[in-house]
Amino acid sequence: MKPPPFEYAAPDSVAEVLELLQGSPEDTVLLAGGQSLVPVLNMRMAQPRVVVDLNRVQGLDTIEDTTDGRARFGSMVRQRRLETEPLVRERLPLLTLATRHVAHLPIRSRGTLGGSLAHADPAAELPATVSALDGRLRLQGPDGDRTVTAGEFFVGPLTTAIEPGELLVGVEVDVPPAGTGSAFVEVARTHGAFALVAVAALLRLDSGGSIDHVRLALAGVGGTPYVPAWLDETALGEAPDGALFRRIGERVSQEVEPFDDIHATAAYRGRVAGVLAARALAVAAAGASEGTAA
Ligand SMILES: Cc1cc2nc3c(=O)[nH]c(=O)nc-3n(C[C@H](O)[C@H](O)[C@H](O)COP(=O)(O)OP(=O)(O)OC[C@H]3O[C@@H](n4cnc5c(N)ncnc54)[C@H](O)[C@@H]3O)c2cc1C
Numbered sequence: 001m002k003p004p005p006f007e008y009a010a011p012d013s014v015a016e017v018l019e020l021l022q023g024s025p026e027d028t029v030l031l032a033g034g035q036s037l038v039p040v041l042n043m044r045m046a047q048p049r050v051v052v053d054l055n056r057v058q059g060l061d062t063i064e065d066t067t068d069g070r071a072r073f074g075s076m077v078r079q080r081r082l083e084t085e086p087l088v089r090e091r092l093p094l095l096t097l098a099t100r101h102v103a104h105l106p107i108r109s110r111g112t113l114g115g116s117l118a119h120a121d122p123a124a125e126l127p128a129t130v131s132a133l134d135g136r137l138r139l140q141g142p143d144g145d146r147t148v149t150a151g152e153f154f155v156g157p158l159t160t161a162i163e164p165g166e167l168l169v170g171v172e173v174d175v176p177p178a179g180t181g182s183a184f185v186e187v188a189r190t191h192g193a194f195a196l197v198a199v200a201a202l203l204r205l206d207s208g209g210s211i212d213h214v215r216l217a218l219a220g221v222g223g224t225p226y227v228p229a230w231l232d233e234t235a236l237g238e239a240p241d242g243a244l245f246r247r248i249g250e251r252v253s254q255e256v257e258p259f260d261d262i263h264a265t266a267a268y269r270g271r272v273a274g275v276l277a278a279r280a281l282a283v284a285a286a287g288a289s290e291g292t293a294a
Contacts (some may be wrong), residue, residue, distance in 0.1 A: 003041035010053040014060070014140060017167055020052045022142055025164035030054055032076060032115035035107050060114075060169065063087060071175050075114025075168045079126070080105070082113065091175050094200055097184035098129040104192045114168045117153070120160045122259075123194040123220045127154055129184070131225040132200040132217035133173035141166035154224035180204040180213065181287025183280040187272050189263060195220045196264050197272045201280035203240065205288045211235045216248075216280070221256035221273045228252060240285035242278075249278030 011017050021028055027049040031037055040046050054060060060076035065087055082088050082099040089096045102108055102116070102125050116126040117137065130137075131150040139146050142165050153161050162168060176182070186198035197220040204213040214235045218226040231248065238244050253274030258266040 001042045001044065003038075004044060004047050006041075006048055007050045008053065009050060010056050012056050012058055014057060014167065014169060017052055017054065017057060018140065018142060018165070020050065021165045021167065024049060028052060030118075030167065032118070033078070033107075033111035035103070035111040036115065036119045036121070054167075065091065065175070066172075069175050069177075070172045073113055073171045073173075075112060075117075075170050077113045079103075079108040079111045079113060079116065083108070092133070092173065094133065094176075094182035094184060094202060095126075095129055095173075097182060098125045098198075098200055101125050101184065101186050101188070101191075101195065101198065113171060117171065118160060118162060118168050120154055120156075120158050120224075121194065122157050122223050122225075123196070123198075125184070125186070125195060125198055125200075125219060128198060128217040128219035128225040129200045130171060130173060131227050132202060132215045133176075134215070135171050135173045137168060138170045138172070139163075139166045140169045145169075147172075150225070151227065156223040159223075176202055177204060177213070179288060181284035181289070183283035183287065185276050185280045185283065187276065197221055197258075197269050197276055199273070199276040199280040201277075201284040203281060203284035203288050205240060205285070209239065210237050211240055211285075212237075214281070216252070216277055218252070218256065218273055218277065221258040221269055223259075226252075226256050226273075228255065240281075240288070242282065245278040245281040245285075248281060249274035249276075252277040 029048040031053045060074040062074045064072040082095045135150040136147050137153045181203045183201045186195045188195050200217045202215040206212040253270050256273050258269035260266045
């Protein structure tokens with residue numbers, strides 16, 4: 001199928017994008033890697049009047065290591081760069097591990113970090129990963145800039161806090177301290193397919209071997225990434241053993257609210273979520289002890 005006719009604009013600057021968006025914000029869409037948008041247009045699930053292509057906009061494809069323990073990504077950073085960029089592989093291995101599960105190489109070569117976050121597919125890997133990394137998303141609109149947390153950004157399936165007329169310009173994430181173990185585990189129908197359930201985990205041990213930092217975020221178990229708010233209370237100060245991780249997994253299974261779809265029942269996803277959460281924590285704990293990521 002082909003998309004219905006639309007006007008096409010390829011601006012060079014964020015200022016021009018914002019100007020174009022102000023023309024008719026409800027009727028204008030942004031094109032990043034096109035890997036989700038183009039199928040949507042071809043299937044005529046969206047019929048915008050104007051498509052604004054972000055691919056020539058200057059300054060949206062940078063990756064910066066900030067001095068305050070955070071890393072800053074422009075929204076047009078290609079997914080493939082999250083796998084290959086040394087800074088990301090060394091300092092944020094969770095992003096590299098997660099991105100390897102996203103689709104296939106040609107799709108990751110075009111698809112962008114910002115496009116995946118803005119599309120907000122509940123089964124996508126990067127929204128859960130950015131949630132685990134305490135991401136903050138920078139939006140720019142007619143009234144200036146604003147920053148929202150990942151928890152505020154993901155509102156529901158394919159729905160975010162981006163207002164008409166706004167653009168996602170970038171994402172900042174915490175760089176986990178040295179010695180933090182990272183794990184990304186997923187069950188999918190085939191490698192490269194969207195996750196049925198996926199879990200991102202970070203875990204660090206103190207000098208006595210007790211957990212002193214832990215984060216979990218799951219994809220595929222509800223409309224938005226699931227981040228257990230009770231995890232610190234349950235795990236901090238505890239020894240990283242299998243019994244603790246199974247207990248956490250059981251609570252995850254009880255608390256997530258997955259959907260039934262043609263690929264899996266909600267009950268199946270709930271059970272898998274618990275098993276994968278326990279497994280991801282165990283892998284991250286092993287990485288924390290050995291200083292590796294898996
Ligand atoms: C066969 C296939 C398999 C796939 N498998 C997976 C998978 O396993 N896991 C996974 O996570 N993804 C998967 N994807 C989706 C892929 O990761 C897309 O790249 C991603 O979802 C969207 O990124 P994009 O840069 O292509 O964005 P686009 O398709 O260009 O845009 C997606 C949406 O985000 C909006 N948007 C884009 N950038 C911005 C911005 N800066 N500000 C505001 N709005 C913006 C667009 O207007 C559009 O609504 C798959 C895609 C295909 C075709």
